[in-house]
Amino acid sequence: MKKILITGATSMLGLALINECLKKQTKVVAVIREDSRKGGLIPDNPLITVVQSNLHNLKALTLGLDEGLDAFYHFAWFSTDNKSRNLVEDQNSNIQYTLDAVNLAARLGCKKFIGAGSQAEYGRVTGRISQDMRVFPDSAYGIAKYAAGRLSAILCKQLGMDFIWTRIFSTYGINDMPSTMIMYTIDSLLDKRKPMLTKCEQVWDYLNCRDAAKAFYLVGQKGHDQAVYNIGSGQAHSLSQFVYKIRDAIDPSLELGIGEKEYAPQQVMSLCADISNLVKDTGFQPEISFDEGIVETINWYKENMLK
Numbered sequence: 001m002k003k004i005l006i007t008g009a010t011s012m013l014g015l016a017l018i019n020e021c022l023k024k025q026t027k028v029v030a031v032i033r034e035d036s037r038k039g040g041l042i043p044d045n046p047l048i049t050v051v052q053s054n055l056h057n058l059k060a061l062t063l064g065l066d067e068g069l070d071a072f073y074h075f076a077w078f079s080t081d082n083k084s085r086n087l088v089e090d091q092n093s094n095i096q097y098t099l100d101a102v103n104l105a106a107r108l109g110c111k112k113f114i115g116a117g118s119q120a121e122y123g124r125v126t127g128r129i130s131q132d133m134r135v136f137p138d139s140a141y142g143i144a145k146y147a148a149g150r151l152s153a154i155l156c157k158q159l160g161m162d163f164i165w166t167r168i169f170s171t172y173g174i175n176d177m178p179s180t181m182i183m184y185t186i187d188s189l190l191d192k193r194k195p196m197l198t199k200c201e202q203v204w205d206y207l208n209c210r211d212a213a214k215a216f217y218l219v220g221q222k223g224h225d226q227a228v229y230n231i232g233s234g235q236a237h238s239l240s241q242f243v244y245k246i247r248d249a250i251d252p253s254l255e256l257g258i259g260e261k262e263y264a265p266q267q268v269m270s271l272c273a274d275i276s277n278l279v280k281d282t283g284f285q286p287e288i289s290f291d292e293g294i295v296e297t298i299n300w301y302k303e304n305m306l307k
Contacts, residue, residue, distance in 0.1 A: 001070040001220055003027040005108070007058070007101060008075030009050075010038035012175040013116070013168070016213035017073065022047060024217065029063065031076070041175065055093075058100040068109035071220035074101040075116045080141070081179055085120075091144035098148035102155045112162040113152065114219060119169045119230075119271060121146040126270040131167065131228040131277060138266075153226060162225040166216070169232035169273045173209030173293060174300040182206075182294075185243060186301050189250045196257040198267075200240035205272045207233040208293035211286045218282035232273025233286045242290060249295050 004021065008014045009030035021028045027047050032039050034052045042050055053061050055076055076097070079090035098115060105113045120142030121135045137143045149165040156163035172182045181197075188195035207215075215231050223229065240258060247254055278284050 001026050001217075003029070003069050004071045004073060004220060005029040005031065005069050005105070005110070006073045006075060007031045007055075008077065008116075010036055010041055011075050012173060012177070012209050013171060013212055013216070014073075014075045015041055015175050016173065016209040017216050018042065018048065020210070020213040020217045026217075029069070031061075055097040055100075058097060058104050061104055063108065068111065069105070070110075071112045071114055072101070072105035072108070072110040073114045073116070073216065073220070074098060076101075077116070081177075085139050085141035088140045091140040094144050095148045095151065098152050099155055102152045102159070102161075106159040106161055110161060112164065112220060112223075112225075113156050114164045114166065114216070114223070115149055115152055117145045117149050117165050117167045117228075118142060119167055119232075119273070121149070121167055124266060124268055128272050128274045129230065130274040131230050149228070157226070164219055164223040164225070165228045166219065166231050167228065167273075168212070169205045169207065169230065169271055171207050171209050171212045171231070173297050174304075176209070176297070178305075181239075182242070182246065182297070183301070185246050186250070186298055187305070189247060189254050190298075190302065190306065192254070194255045194257045195243075196261045197243060197259070198239075198261050198263050199259045200238065200243055201269065202239040202267070203236045203270045203272065204239050204242065205232045205234070205236045206242060206290060207231065207286060208288040208290075208296075210293075211288050214287075215278060215282070215284045218284050219278070222282040224281055227277070227281065229278040229281070230273040230275050231278070232275055234273055234275040234279075235286075236270070236272035242294075245290060246294055246298075249291075249298055 123136035153163045185195045
């Protein structure tokens with residue numbers, strides 16, 4: 001790919017994809033919020049063009065680009081934290097913003113639109129989760145992601161543009177949000193506080209953001225029109241194993257509050273992505289072990305979040 005556009009470019013995955021593009025000498029148009037406090041995280045590089053636009057302005061956005069885009073990655077989505085995921089009006093707006101992004105991609109002469117969906121689209125299921133499974137989302141967030149994916153698939157076909165939808169499982173790494181379990185645990189342990197955790201019996205699939213960026217880049221290069229791809233490692237382990245690895249990488253003598261927090265109502269206990277179609281179509285293979293990735297994440301946190 002020679003040139004791509006990313007909305008939500010200051011998100012963990014947006015930033016990771018930008019860095020992957022720089023390795024490949026791919027030009028990037030990075031769309032960020034007008035009031036973004038994270039704009040400084042985008043590398044200062046001649047391959048990158050930063051454009052400020054809020055989601056509600058995508059419909060009228062004109063960039064004046066001289067050449068077509070190979071791929072348009074739509075990561076931007078608001079009201080993503082646990083407290084906001086059932087705000088129906090907000091999630092409904094995200095559906096329209098996704099369609100606005102599709103229309104913007106078409107106006108820019110883009111060849112392929114890639115949307116960022118979620119494992120929440122599957123609902124509460126167990127075992128290895130295939131993209132061919134029947135979906136039954138039970139949160140406004142999951143329902144909106146699924147609706148956005150289905151409607152944008154139809155719109156892309158009408159506009160003569162290739163379409164790919166991804167369903168992201170659990171990603172982690174540098175630039176992650178502080179509210180995630182991994183970042184909460186790292187922050188607590190580095191501050192010598194005992195993290196309050198559930199029994200951590202959940203079986204979880206974690207993928208480092210740098211590996212996720214490679215998967216997204218390969219999807220842009222080789223993904224099939226109208227395909228749905230799970231973005232995960234394809235391997236799942238108990239959450240307690242991940243928590244102990246985090247603790248041991250910081251200080252094995254620190255105490256963990258495992259079992260001191262109740263599970264959330266209707267807690268999802270199993271998330272493991274079937275990535276066989278992603279591997280078959282793109283050749284993607286995860287390369288970063290959790291042991292390696294969590295040390296990198298802890299070191300980044302020390303350098304950037306404890307100042």
